[in-house]
Amino acid sequence: MTHVLHRSIAHRYPVAVSGRGIFIRDADGKDYIDASGGAAVSCLGHSHPDVLAAMRAQLDTLEYAHTSFFTTRAAEELAEDLVAHAPAGLDHVFYVSGGSEAIEAALKLARQYFVERGEPQRRYLVARRQSYHGITAGALAIGGREWQRRDFAPLLIETHHVSPVYAYREQLTEETPEAYAERLARELEAKVDELGAKNVIAFVAEPVVGATMGAVPAVPGYFKAVRRVCDRHGILLILDEVMCGMGRTGTLHACEQEGISPDLMAIAKGLGGGFAPIGALMLSGKIFETLAQGSGAFQHSHTYTGHPLACAAALAVQRTIRRDDLLANVRRQGAHLERRLRERFGNHPFVGDVRGRGLFQGLELVADRGTKEPFDPARKINSRVKHEAMARGLMVYPMGGTADGQRGDHVLLAPPFIIDEAAIDTIVDRLGDAVDAAVAG
Numbered sequence: 001m002t003h004v005l006h007r008s009i010a011h012r013y014p015v016a017v018s019g020r021g022i023f024i025r026d027a028d029g030k031d032y033i034d035a036s037g038g039a040a041v042s043c044l045g046h047s048h049p050d051v052l053a054a055m056r057a058q059l060d061t062l063e064y065a066h067t068s069f070f071t072t073r074a075a076e077e078l079a080e081d082l083v084a085h086a087p088a089g090l091d092h093v094f095y096v097s098g099g100s101e102a103i104e105a106a107l108k109l110a111r112q113y114f115v116e117r118g119e120p121q122r123r124y125l126v127a128r129r130q131s132y133h134g135i136t137a138g139a140l141a142i143g144g145r146e147w148q149r150r151d152f153a154p155l156l157i158e159t160h161h162v163s164p165v166y167a168y169r170e171q172l173t174e175e176t177p178e179a180y181a182e183r184l185a186r187e188l189e190a191k192v193d194e195l196g197a198k199n200v201i202a203f204v205a206e207p208v209v210g211a212t213m214g215a216v217p218a219v220p221g222y223f224k225a226v227r228r229v230c231d232r233h234g235i236l237l238i239l240d241e242v243m244c245g246m247g248r249t250g251t252l253h254a255c256e257q258e259g260i261s262p263d264l265m266a267i268a269k270g271l272g273g274g275f276a277p278i279g280a281l282m283l284s285g286k287i288f289e290t291l292a293q294g295s296g297a298f299q300h301s302h303t304y305t306g307h308p309l310a311c312a313a314a315l316a317v318q319r320t321i322r323r324d325d326l327l328a329n330v331r332r333q334g335a336h337l338e339r340r341l342r343e344r345f346g347n348h349p350f351v352g353d354v355r356g357r358g359l360f361q362g363l364e365l366v367a368d369r370g371t372k373e374p375f376d377p378a379r380k381i382n383s384r385v386k387h388e389a390m391a392r393g394l395m396v397y398p399m400g401g402t403a404d405g406q407r408g409d410h411v412l413l414a415p416p417f418i419i420d421e422a423a424i425d426t427i428v429d430r431l432g433d434a435v436d437a438a439v440a441g
């Protein structure tokens with residue numbers, strides 16, 4: 001009997017009692033390889049001694065100070081660190097406790113920016129189908145995961161959606177990646193024209209789509225074309241790097257590989273690596289200056305904004321990643337993971353696509369490789385893969401709705417940055433067995 005309202009009421013969850021490196025151990029003594037970092041969170045694995053030491057030191061001096069009274073060294077140092085390594089133009093940080101909060105803050109700050117600039121008519125937000133931006137009302141509204149939005153539709157703010165970048169299903173055979181990118185940018189521009197460019201606040205996108213599609217990167221040129229559309233119409237570009245950011249794709253920020261900078265960028269997950277709940281919104285100098293010269297305050301705050309323990313943990317995570325040159329390991333082991341996935345699943349009858357960047361890789365499962373027909377959702381293939389993987393001591397992050405928001409299944413892998421080749425080989429072997437068992441059942 002449990003009094004916790006768990007994610008799935010009927011499911012009996014194993015009790016996690018300890019973690020070390022890439023492993024989590026349950027109360028029965030069974031070890032699981034954390035090949036998804038939970039949900040792309042645990043970038044340093046579990047119980048990293050240097051992060052724990054930094055957190056203990058923070059607790060020994062100050063556990064909490066409300067931000068309406070004080071700033072703290074931990075908050076200031078982390079912001080300095082983040083800005084020193086930020087995409088060009090982002091020079092301030094607003095702290096929150098997770099990804100959804102970072103997105104809520106982005107939407108409100110974008111709106112406040114235009115109000116303060118004397119453009120209060122700007123009220124439309126444009127995002128993409130099959131995207132996930134969080135579970136709170138604003139974040140859910142801009143998200144494009146249809147099955148999750150449906151029941152709450154009457155409570156959600158008005159948002160508009162355009163196509164995701166989805167080369168596997170939607171790039172035409174005669175189309176180059178560049179032409180596909182241009183077609184998608186034209187679709188965005190047509191949407192902006194339809195809404196009236198002067199009424200649009202922002203376009204929101206994940207540089208590499210995570211939870212809803214399974215590590216789908218953009219095609220070359222897409223984000224440059226999107227940036228041009230936004231600039232042409234004075235619209236803000238909000239990048240959601242909550243899952244794909246903070247080193248996951250092999251560069252600190254995923255947008256570095258696209259050669260663009262956003263106006264606002266949401267980060268979380270790998271920022272604190274699971275050691276403490278923390279997220280952040282990074283903002284450009286032009287947005288900061290507009291508020292500084294205007295009302296003088298962002299109309300938004302939380303009790304735990306800039307929590308010193310969370311900031312100290314995040315700072316230690318980021319310093320450890322740099323000290324140990326872990327982004328080089330993400331690139332090296334990411335290439336090994338991709339190679340091994342292609343060897344194991346490249347000709348698998350029920351795997352249509354292997355994709356991703358760095359230690360952020362996905363498999364799309366299909367009932368028929370030739371026609372790309374998804375499995376019947378009633379078969380719950382994605383939950384079966386999760387179940388079969390857990391039975392084999394492996395944590396992966398499968399999800400449904402990949403193909404169109406309702407149908408389709410994928411498996412997302414996002415192992416800790418400390419992973420090595422031998423562990424990757426074990427992950428791929430166990431995942432292969434889990435997928436085979438799931439589709440056979």
Ligand SMILES: Cc1ncc(COP(=O)(O)O)c(C=O)c1O
Binds near residue numbers: 098206243
């Ligand atoms: C891209 C993206 N944005 C936002 C969120 C929401 O983050 P959180 O669950 O920390 O609220 C997630 C969570 O998976 C995410 O993947």
